[in-house]
Amino acid sequence: MTYILGISAFYHDSAAVLLKDGKIVAAIQEERFSRIKNDDRFPKSAIQWMLADNQLTMEDIDYVIFYEKPFIKFERILETCIRFAPKGYELFCQAIPVWLKDKIFQKVSITRSLTELEGGKQWNKKLLFSEHHLSHCAAAFYPSPFTSAAILTIDGVGEWATTTISVGHGERIERIAELSFPHSLGMLYSAITAFLGFKVNSGEYKVMGLAPYGQPIYANVIKEHLIDIKADGSFHLNMHFFRFATELRMYGSELAKLFKIPPRTPESKLLQEHMDIAASLQAVTDDLFLQLADYVKRITGQTNLCLGGGVALNCAATGKVLKSGPFDRVWIQPAAGDAGSALGAAFICQHLYLKQPRIVQDGYMPYLGAAFNQEQIQNQLERLNAKYTLVADGKLFIQTAQALAEGKIVAWMQGSAEFGPRALGNRSILADPRVANLQRDLNLKIKYRESFRPFAPAILEDDVGDWFDITGSSPHMNFIYQAKPGVAEQVPSVIHVDGTARLQTVSKVGNEKFYHLLQTFKSITNCPMLVNTSLNVRGEPMVLSPEDAFNCFMNTGIDLLVIGNIVLLKTEQDSQLYKKYHYALD
Template sequence: MYTLGINAVYHDSAATLVRDGVVVAAAEDERFTHIKHAKRPVPFSTWQLPFDAIDYCLREAGITLADVDHVAYSYDPALLPIMPAMPNKRATIALPLEPGPSASSWDALFLSFIVNARGQLIDGSPLHMAKRFRSPPDGHRFAWHYVEHHLAHEASAFLAAPPGDTAVLTMDGRGEGVTTSLGAFVSGKYSRIKQVELPHSLGLLYEAVTSWLGFLHSSDEYKVMALAAFGRPAYAHVFREIVRYRGDGSYVVDEPRLVERFGPPRERGTPLDARHYDVASSLQTVLEETVLQLAHWLHARTGLPRLCMAGGVALNCVMNARVRDDGPFEEVWVQPAAGDAGTALGAALWIDWCERNRQGDRTRRWTMNHAYLGPSYTESEIEALLRWCKVPFRRLTDLAGETADLLAAGKIIGWHQGRTEFGPRALGSRSILASPIVPDMQARLNEIKDREDFRPVAPVVMEEHASDWFVGAGKAPFMLFVFRMRPERAERVPAVRHVDGTARVQTINRQQHPLYYDLLAAFYARTAVPVLVNTSFNTRGEPMVNSPRDALESFWTSPLDALVIGPFLVTKQGATA
């Protein structure tokens, strides 16, 4: 049984394909279209389905759309107030000829695109993909399912987490009307316990402050998290007036009125000052406080020792660390594609789970031990492209060792190996790698990627050495938690220490990504440091690279020193490598 999951409503459009409980493929559309987040979250973009990501998933399984049994779309229009009470082909909704500036004036167009998504999937594919989407003579046989947005987030956590009973907490900007959901997955059944509805949203508040700080909302919230470490929670009392926990697993978020409270918004590109740092710090503090209160309530209600989380807010690794360290749960697991891309995963897993349950199969067959679910490219495909582009390259005889030599010499490497990561974090398949020993490496990387100076870079560490370098670090394969760096180690790896003494750590073992692990082992053998700098392989405004061509374009339009792609090393004229 094949189940295709689709996220297409707001942003981070994505697709996932599940076969009998096992994820075959998952990818975000941005990796193919080169449009970051695939599209902006505006109502007139809802018609855009992630055809490239869907095409990849079908191709990876060696099937066409005609072979798919179920399609799960991670949004349920029946939950929208504007949806006709008796929806059918004769039902009508009114759309103004010129919708006004308010979001609600676009609701009819927004709804129409979602209701007609099935037809768009069947008939709207681009010409070069049409063969894989073509209808058979008797028409497509798949059943179409609308899955509530937050249920898709929830399922992406409890059906991907390590097996066992778990509490579930999801938080984002918004779904059909819900912004936060608390529940429990026990003995194979999911029970929802509490939800918070619009307009009360921690995610939308964080977006509003992101915009006030001069960054792009629904995109740059991670910059606000990084900025917070430079400030003091001087305005925490103000945000505690805006966000009030109600004591029952819910909260209230009042209109933030940021200009009234903090003055004019920052213009993009203008200097940041202490007020900006302090606003970011205060927001982050109150977010952490509120989510901790939710976690304590959920633990008291369920009595479960484990928590899994998803939703865009769960990409806040500083908050996640607070829940891990100061919360009541023994284990906290976060789904790595926690944002809206992950709802494609959750919708597919949920429909697959329900259908197999209906047939008497209640077994969990898959756990998300890694996020390498996207496209890979063969050695022959890579070599053919390198020759066609007439770039200087050579085959490495000792890939891990020779790359480690370059890194130990202070070179910055583009690294393109294996299947693309699913989710926003580069985890060693599409990464820029560098030595953490070089003091100015963070500044060099920010210059290469044209990033703001305050942005930290993250470390990857061999799993068995993690706790020797970072306090309390165990298994953290998805770079979704921060850990405090051990003071006695900090001077040895200055490039990965953030201003507050923490680092957003990725651990790696050989089972997860053998070549990546071998590279770290080789670097460790040369330097006695089992740590590398790992940042995403892209430049400003671009998604992470996906194909070998993407990697070459990014490499040749940036001052990277070398590119290790498959078994080949690409260098630039005059470079010593």
């Protein structure tokens, strides 16, 4: 029996993953425990939970593997400072002391943190290091349903690579080509995200959601001045407009001159120009994705494609690759960003270091985090003086579906937490998609976020073809699809302004409880879908525990909270527990 612990940390969205004989036992982000969104610290609480939940200590862990090589990343930062001298002096003065003090010695730091855990004194100290984009590749390929596939990873930057092309076959991964820093689609997207007044590493989703409200009138400007795209999809950034290689900021004043508007101040009014810039950036991203996909197909000859890296979560672009690209099938790791790299690193240890054979399994589902039994749920709720009712399964689905059909907002917490950035029916806020103006009200009164941001539909897999331009399943919300004529009028709260939706198809095999709830809602309303958004508010990570869920429930306009077979009504709770929610800006 072999236990492998994969870790990602120290940049953003740290996570831990546990493998047992090559099978995923658990995977979770540190933010779910710390309640700090995108927490980048060593995932101590995540590791402690997964060890305790599996009756293990560090003494039982055979291998620990970190998702990247810190020393090579340090070399890249040092070389970049020298390369861009004297402009790189500011970055050198601010970043290098931090690296010399802490990050260059991450092996020592990681080892110390692990030895401080239970059983750590007896741990064999077998610590390995992967490579950033190789971890992305592994997270994308090994859990996929493909025996062999092309692998395309795109993100900001790892050690040096920003975009890689590889081929996976069995347990082998072979890199064919790569682009290096500072030429990065992720950095381009993040720089314009910052220019539009949103936070880097979390606001990119907002830019993608804002794009359909604009027209791509700046697309040619971006292509002519910011990024030079070659026929094979390779590209170079014009660093005259950017500062991320030389300073601790993303862009320079030249960007405002190019767009002929000043940078947007965070939280200020969104103008049409901002929407047009977002639309233009997304159009360029879509085109580049398609060019890259064509090139990957030509040089690999593969019929399947796996996508990884944070930019692979851009479901507008990946939806176009799925529909218009050259591959028969496309699979995306639901935790495609750095958190998922902990999973990739663990698989690298299993298949590349230990050379264990890979068993291809269809139907990967990311319900890999903490779960709570009935006793644990009740104990937490009773400590909070919550008023609740225990309801049997049959009545639970009817009561919840009926409340949804009446226009109530429901917080739905079931089973193991999702691994990755998207709620897939276990830590979700649900609502009736037929309700007009629900998108605005849900954004402003429940999620406390910008009113333009779209919501996704969770829909019964057997019914999805009647409503959207899709064949097959899409269980992870990784692609957008076009709604069929007339659908927007029937379910206005889940169809974006451009007539698309980011779908989650739900089957009995994938998520039985969520499937039964959707079936029951359909039997009442003849509508096989629900609004599904993550159970959290702006600036906070998704809830993990019953206590987290209750706090979110009491401090927002959610009407019902369903945890397991327990139902809580807002009208039955002590009103003194309610206070206006003070969210953190993200």
